[in-house]
Amino acid sequence: xxxxxxxIWTISSKDIRLEIRTRQMxxxxxxxxxxLLIVTNLAIPNSADTMFATSATVIWLCILIASFxxxxxxxxxxxxxxxxxxxxxxxxxxxxxxxxxxxxNLIFLLAIEAILFPLSSILFNIPLLTLTVAVITVxxxxxxxxAGTLFAAMSVNTxxxxxxLPVLFFPAVIPIALTAIETTQHALQxxxxxxxxxxxxxxxxxxxxxTTTSAILFTFAIDE
Amino acid sequence: MSKFExxxxxxxxxxxxxxxxxxxxxxxxxxxxxxHLLIVGPNGSGKSTLINIIGGLIRPxxxxxxxxxxxxxxxxxxxxxxxxIQTHNPFLYDDLTGKENLIFFGKLFGIPDIQSKIAETAxxxxxxxxxxxxxxxxxxxxxxxxxxxxxxxxxxxxxxxxEPDSGLDSDSLIDLRETLAKELxxxxxxxxxxxxxxxxxxxxxxxxxxxxxxxxxMPPAEYASLQDTKQKL
Numbered sequence: 372x373x374x375x376x377x378x379i380w381t382i383s384s385k386d387i388r389l390e391i392r393t394r395q396m397x398x399x400x401x402x403x404x405x406x407l408l409i410v411t412n413l414a415i416p417n418s419a420d421t422m423f424a425t426s427a428t429v430i431w432l433c434i435l436i437a438s439f440x441x442x443x444x445x446x447x448x449x450x451x452x453x454x455x456x457x458x459x460x461x462x463x464x465x466x467x468x469x470x471x472x473x474x475x476n477l478i479f480l481l482a483i484e485a486i487l488f489p490l491s492s493i494l495f496n497i498p499l500l501t502l503t504v505a506v507i508t509v510x511x512x513x514x515x516x517x518a519g520t521l522f523a524a525m526s527v528n529t530x531x532x533x534x535x536l537p538v539l540f541f542p543a544v545i546p547i548a549l550t551a552i553e554t555t556q557h558a559l560q561x562x563x564x565x566x567x568x569x570x571x572x573x574x575x576x577x578x579x580x581x582t583t584t585s586a587i588l589f590t591f592a593i594d595e
Numbered sequence: 596m597s598k599f600e601x602x603x604x605x606x607x608x609x610x611x612x613x614x615x616x617x618x619x620x621x622x623x624x625x626x627x628x629x630x631h632l633l634i635v636g637p638n639g640s641g642k643s644t645l646i647n648i649i650g651g652l653i654r655p656x657x658x659x660x661x662x663x664x665x666x667x668x669x670x671x672x673x674x675x676x677x678x679x680i681q682t683h684n685p686f687l688y689d690d691l692t693g694k695e696n697l698i699f700f701g702k703l704f705g706i707p708d709i710q711s712k713i714a715e716t717a718x719x720x721x722x723x724x725x726x727x728x729x730x731x732x733x734x735x736x737x738x739x740x741x742x743x744x745x746x747x748x749x750x751x752x753x754x755x756x757x758e759p760d761s762g763l764d765s766d767s768l769i770d771l772r773e774t775l776a777k778e779l780x781x782x783x784x785x786x787x788x789x790x791x792x793x794x795x796x797x798x799x800x801x802x803x804x805x806x807x808x809x810x811x812x813m814p815p816a817e818y819a820s821l822q823d824t825k826q827k828l
Contacts, residue, residue, distance in 0.1 A: 374705065381702045389690050448688070456652050457686040461703035462672030 378463045382471025387478060389448060396444040397482065403440070404433045404487055412494040426495035427555040431548050433487060434480070434512070439540055441479045442519030445472060446527055446536070455527060455593045469520060469589035473582065476516040484508055503558040503567055510571060511551035514578030518543050521585035524592040547581065550574050603628040603783055604649060604753065609658030611644050618644040619655070622810055624802065626783060628752075631775075633794050633815075634787040636804030642787040643683065645804070646757045649785065650680035662753065676704060679751035681759055685742025689731035693722070693741050696730055697748060704749035716744050719778060721770060735762040743771070747779065754779060756786045760793055768793055795819065 390396055411429045449455050449472070458468045488508070492499040519540055526535035554570040557563045604626040611618040618641040626632055634642050647653045649660050651667040660667045665674050687696050694713060701709040717723045722744055725737050733741065739762055746754065760768055768790075775784060775797050788794045795801075801818040803811045813821075 378703060381699065385688070385691070385699050388695070389688060393690050456682070456684070457688075458703075459652060460650065460675070460678070460680050460686065461700065462675035462705070463703050464672070 375464070375467055378467045379471045379474060382458065382463075382468060383475040383478065386445060386448060386472070386475035390479065396441060397479065400437050400440045400483055401486055404437050404483065405490065407433050407436065408487070408491060408494055417495065422495065422497065423556045423559040424552075426491065426497050426499075427552045427559065429495075430487065430491050430499075431511075431552045431555065433491075434484065434515070434551075435541070435544060435548055437483050437487075438476075438480055438512075438515045438519055438544070439537060441476055441483070442516070442523045442540065443533075443536060445476055445479070445520075446523035446532070449527065455524065459593065465590040465593060466586045468593070469524070469586050472524075473517050473520040473585070476520050477513060480512045480516055481509070484512065497559055499559075501558065503571070504555060506571055507551060507554050507558055507574060510575040510578050511547055511554075514547040514574075514581040515544050517578065517582035517585045518547070521589055521592060524589055527593075547574070547577055550577060602626075603630075603663060604785075605661045606645075606649065607659050607661070609645075609648060609655040609660065611641065611648065611653070612656045619648075621658070624810075624812070626785065628783055629781060629799075631784045631797050631799045632786070632802055633791070633798035633800070634785060634802045634804065635789075635791055640804040642804055643757050646680070646755050646785060646787060647682060650678060650682075650755045651675065652680070652682070676749060677752045678755065679746040679749065679753070680755040680757075681742050681746040682757045683761075685738050686745060687730040687738060687742060690729060692727055692729055693733070693744075694726040696741065697726075697745060700745050701748055706749055712748060713744075716748050719774060720744050736764060736767055739763060740767065740771075751782070753783045754785070756784065758787055758789070760788055760790050772797060791822070 408429065415425055415429070417425065449458070455468070488499045488504070491497075522536055522539040522543065525539060526532040529535050550570075551574060554567070554574050557567050557570055602625050604624075606622055606624040609622045610620050616639070618639075622641075622645070634645060636642055644653070648655050649667065651670065654668055662670065662674055662677070665671070667674070686700075688699070691699065697713045697716075698709055701712060706712050713726070717726055720740055720743060722737070722740050725733055725741060730738060730741065739759065743756075743759060746756070759771060763771065772793065775786075784797070786794055786797070795815055795818075798815045801813050801815055803813070803818070
């Protein structure tokens with residue numbers, strides 16, 4: 372078990388080290404996300420009736436776009452220069468490769484969200500920095516990172532991978548994005564009460580189901 | 596039974612199709628432990644495909660490859676640990692240094708004392724001076740040497756090398772051949788090359804792959820005499 376966890380962390384930490392060194396992904400994604408937030412904040416009328424729905428939708432759309440860019444970049448690390456072959460030649464179970472890549476995607480996304488949420492809280496003037504929103508965010512991001520990692524692996528060996536990845540990724544994460552938007556809205560409503568934890572339970576179950584299924588399917592996805 | 600008589604790798608009836616081409620067609624091959632097999636043939640004859648299939652990187656369209664009786668595509672980590680493979684791609688991360696690349700792969704191969712193993716391998720291959728440089732900044736030849744270091748770092752029993760000589764200068768070619776001949780003599784080595792004269796002294800057998808899927812395995816002396824006859828003709 373220790374070896375398995377070490378293998379997962381070795382793969383993830385390599386991705387993190389590469390990103391810290393090059394900053395190729397996070398800087399550009401953060402700029403895109405900030406631009407999206409500012410434009411939508413200025414363009415969409417922010418009435419009291421729709422404030423929570425609008426802000427939750429905008430935030431999760433930003434996260435979806437950031438997720439796509441993160442998994443795309445993390446795919447490129449493995450494709451160019453070496454493809455998943457560099458990892459396949461190692462005596463590492465395929466699901467450990469998957470979990471290593473999914474973990475690094477999750478960490479990158481959480482790092483971006485750590486900037487996105489305080490900024491959104493200020494721009495939309497809503498209480499986003501709470502424990503419930505944090506749990507919702509981690510739960511939904513887990514599912515999105517898990518699905519993205521699988522679809523990145525499926526598209527890496529196709530000739531049209533730049534087309535294949537969005538075609539596979541966006542439809543697959545719609546259920547989790549809609550659930551996350553709704554749960555975030557509920558978390559922002561002070562009168563929603565403890566029922567929010569049932570919503571979070573549904574979201575977390577969905578994410579864990581996606582992660583488990585993706586780990587199994589990944590083994591077939593990276594085979595030629 | 597000597598080590599040269601023990602079947603280690605068995606390719607049974609393997610075919611690989613890249614429509615409409617057939618890279619390999621019903622190839623049967625047995626490689627014994629300690630054998631140094633030189634694989635030669637013209638471009639497109641399936642040399643790289645054969646190396647990639649035996650290394651478990653690609654699946655054959657038909658047929659199976661067994662290593663020590665285990666199907667390579669269902670192999671345990673222990674079986675994978677017995678293989679070191681270098682393809683045309685050195686499998687390096689451009690933005691990691693040479694040493695970081697070796698540490699990364701060393702950890703995944705479960706090497707216990709990585710630092711001393713890297714030092715030992717770097718001395719053997721004379722690559723100490725490139726260990727602290729990013730892989731992206733290395734010349735083609737040095738990337739190749741670093742890729743070879745990654746291939747042998749975990750002390751594999753089977754070494755698969757796809758044109759390891761390409762892009763190397765004459766000194767590096769001599770060094771590589773000496774390393775293979777002296778330090779890795781007890782390993783099973785499969786090596787493809789177009790530079791037959793360079794590799795012939797290493798070989799204990801030759802596999803000739805033809806463009807029309809004819810395959811012939813022969814001893815080096817027989818191959819050398821065939822080459823002599825061709826030149827005289």
